[in-house]
Amino acid sequence: MISWQAPPARPALLPHQVHVWRVSLQRPPLPADMLWGVLDKAERQRAQRYRFERDRRRFVAARGMLRVILARYAGIAPAAIHFDYSDHGKPSLSDFPELAFNASDSGDLMALGVALNRLLGVDIERVRDDFGGLEIAERFFSPAEIASLRSLPPQARPRAFFRCWTRKEAFIKAIGEGLSYPLHQFEVTLKPDEPARLLRVVGEPDAARRWFLTDFPVHPDYEGAVIAEAPVADMAYFSWGIGD
Numbered sequence: 358m359i360s361w362q363a364p365p366a367r368p369a370l371l372p373h374q375v376h377v378w379r380v381s382l383q384r385p386p387l388p389a390d391m392l393w394g395v396l397d398k399a400e401r402q403r404a405q406r407y408r409f410e411r412d413r414r415r416f417v418a419a420r421g422m423l424r425v426i427l428a429r430y431a432g433i434a435p436a437a438i439h440f441d442y443s444d445h446g447k448p449s450l451s452d453f454p455e456l457a458f459n460a461s462d463s464g465d466l467m468a469l470g471v472a473l474n475r476l477l478g479v480d481i482e483r484v485r486d487d488f489g490g491l492e493i494a495e496r497f498f499s500p501a502e503i504a505s506l507r508s509l510p511p512q513a514r515p516r517a518f519f520r521c522w523t524r525k526e527a528f529i530k531a532i533g534e535g536l537s538y539p540l541h542q543f544e545v546t547l548k549p550d551e552p553a554r555l556l557r558v559v560g561e562p563d564a565a566r567r568w569f570l571t572d573f574p575v576h577p578d579y580e581g582a583v584i585a586e587a588p589v590a591d592m593a594y595f596s597w598g599i600g601d
């Protein structure tokens with residue numbers, strides 16, 4: 358059982374620790390004009406390209422809060438954060454190369470993982486009964502994952518589908534290659550009674566030992582997964598603007 362803590366002003370990140378944050382995008386904990394004020398020119402242009410006000414506000418909240426939280430680790434002002442992007446679009450901080458992070462948003466929530474000197478990936482998804490299921494699993498999941506999903510009673514499948522999806526997505530986000538990475542070439546657990554685990558990666562015999570994977574209960578209607586290069590000795594969870 359995890360407990361969500363209040364957001365620290367100066368988060369202390371230990372070498373083998375992973376921090377997970379959750380933030381409301383519907384009611385961001387800081388004023389919209391303050392969050393807009395910390396964005397750079399490219400981010401403001403991206404915000405302005407959204408056709409719908411709701412999407413624009415959501416993007417400004419997510420990107421602004423990402424800057425505010427990362428700035429607390431870096432010890433600088435949120436507007437002074439400079440993102441670099443890999444060829445596949447994964448953001449990083451070249452001014453603070455030791456600070457690993459990855460963000461994910463779905464519905465009204467954003468989650469952010471932060472750790473030191475290791476690859477890290479995070480994914481959250483709102484569980485939808487009308488989406489997912491065997492048809493999509495058969496396109497994206499490995500044969501063993503599809504068999505696991507099939508073995509579950511139909512009412513357990515939507516959650517198991519999103520459990521698998523978030524674990525797989527967290528892994529490809531940690532690697533940073535996006536959807537160019539073949540999704541059926543690695544396997545995660547998905548049954549409700551199995552612990553979260555990366556089971557195997559084709560061509561990487563040590564992968565199960567190399568990666569630490571865990572779920573986090575971002576919200577009852579969501580699945581959330583974080584994966585980081587091992588060893589991970591400790592997790593800490595911070596909640597900002599949700600139930601506080």
Ligand SMILES: CC(C)(COP(=O)(O)OP(=O)(O)OC[C@H]1O[C@@H](n2cnc3c(N)ncnc32)[C@H](O)[C@@H]1OP(=O)(O)O)[C@@H](O)C(=O)NCCC(=O)NCCS
Nearest residue numbers: 445446447460461462480497522525526530533534535536
């Ligand atoms: C871009 C991608 C990395 C994640 O997309 P997503 O799940 O829709 O979005 P998330 O909210 O989880 O993550 C987006 C954030 O991840 C980060 N990101 C972007 N590219 C990334 C990459 N290549 N690797 C890791 N993180 C990346 C950014 O911070 C991005 O935020 P932004 O859009 O505000 O800039 C990519 O994997 C994708 O398009 N996935 C589509 C979903 C899919 O088909 N999944 C199959 C799983 S079985």
